[in-house]
Amino acid sequence: MNQFLLGNGALLLTSFIWGSAFVAQVTGMDLIGPFSFSASRCFLSTLFVFMLILFQKEKDTTKLKDLLLGGAACGIFLFLGSSCQQVGLLYTTAGKTSFITSLYIVLVPILGIFFKKKVNLFTWMAVFLGTVGLYLLAMSGLTEGAAINKGDLFVFLGSFFWAGHILIIDHFTKKVNPIKLSCLQFAVTTCLAAIVALSIEAPTLPNIFASWKSIAYAGILSGGIAYTLQIVGQKHTTNATLASLILSLESVFGAIAGFVVLHERLKASEILGCVIMFIAILVAQIPSDFFEKRKENSILC
Template structure:
């Protein structure tokens, strides 16, 4: 059980690293095409990239159902649809917000789901420790320093990204509910397909889709489609199989740190002293909330052994 937890945490950490760098790719890609066109193409590519993986894994296991996949096809379909809808709204708000804000700030604002996951979790009887709530309070303080101006206003881009954070929190909780019941790869396939189709429908009516513009954005699209969508989101589902939703949210929120670093290195972005202090406080919040959770898990494991 402990090995499964460590494996899940490793997969989630890799996911956070990939997600963090994706903010840069998303900003670069939108220099040529609209946000929904970008999202649609990346998710369609991500869906296609999973087909050979599902086929190969099916041949390797050669079983109708694995031990970890004891749910029904109905669970798989409902889980995939729910994840896909949450994913569509989360990425749509994030993508649109990146038009008006930096990759680094968007990464930290998105990380606010570490606050929303335990709050939403209370409604489905998922308790969290006091240390997590300390981290939550610090995260709110950090977010305030990062986003709020002297006139107590928040920029248009920051607000749009903040709206998407609600759906990222919902997505984590939906994954937590269905991931232990179904095949993670197949649920990833369904959620990407749903998110891709929804994005394409919006793009058809709201944006001007041109093949030449899509080809100009081929690099960012392929990276976010294959690496971010096909690999990272699948790692999230597989990683959450042995990890609590609150701990998963905390680990995944590290994407904010990677977003800032990649934004500075690749795009030459910068932050004010107040924004940097906000980022540091949010990073401390992540550490405080995560470490005791691991200790608590180990302590409970020892009690079970005794």
């Protein structure tokens, strides 16, 4: 199978898992604080991905320096992004969190310019369409809580860290073993979250064990599996901006999951938002030399 399609498929599956796992992030904080939840889930993610490493048979040519640097950078940005999101969820709505977080689809190409990442016209069009689709999906019909609050600011700050996380993965995933990179980033995030949790929260083992379902779901499925798929997917996709667009479909899958599992009704504007986002992904696949190739073919004919 084409490596490009394989990479995009991995990212699509990642967005599906993230979209369906959003409830676990909210319910997981019923008995424990946001940093205690992050430390617990990432500890479980670390153990899960470490088990995957033990089953790897292919020869690894990764340089230890690149792995340590990449793992530390990814772990720090993952910690900052997830922490801002978890804290923000205490003060703002799920819909606004979904929209504001996914603004990384705009931030990734903008920040990428500083790293000399080229973005073609079709990709910018896709980013615009994706933003419109996200707004229709996540902010449609919002009345209560429409004013900006401190939760929104936390989530918005987190979107910068998510964008940085995507760009860092884009840089290191071509150099190091993706499974080991994933494991190391979770280990770093676990340590950072645990330090903060023990400093400002009062986590207890009974409360952590009582939240085991949410922690297990977020730690194994949304964490260990999905984040590892993200790294593997970005290793084979063309650029970070396309990856961010595909990952932003978590909002679409979250809405679909709510419709199927929770029997939530989707408004016409929300359905339109889903359609526009899928169109944005298709537009992003158009190569930059599309019109030149069509012109050449017409001349040959």
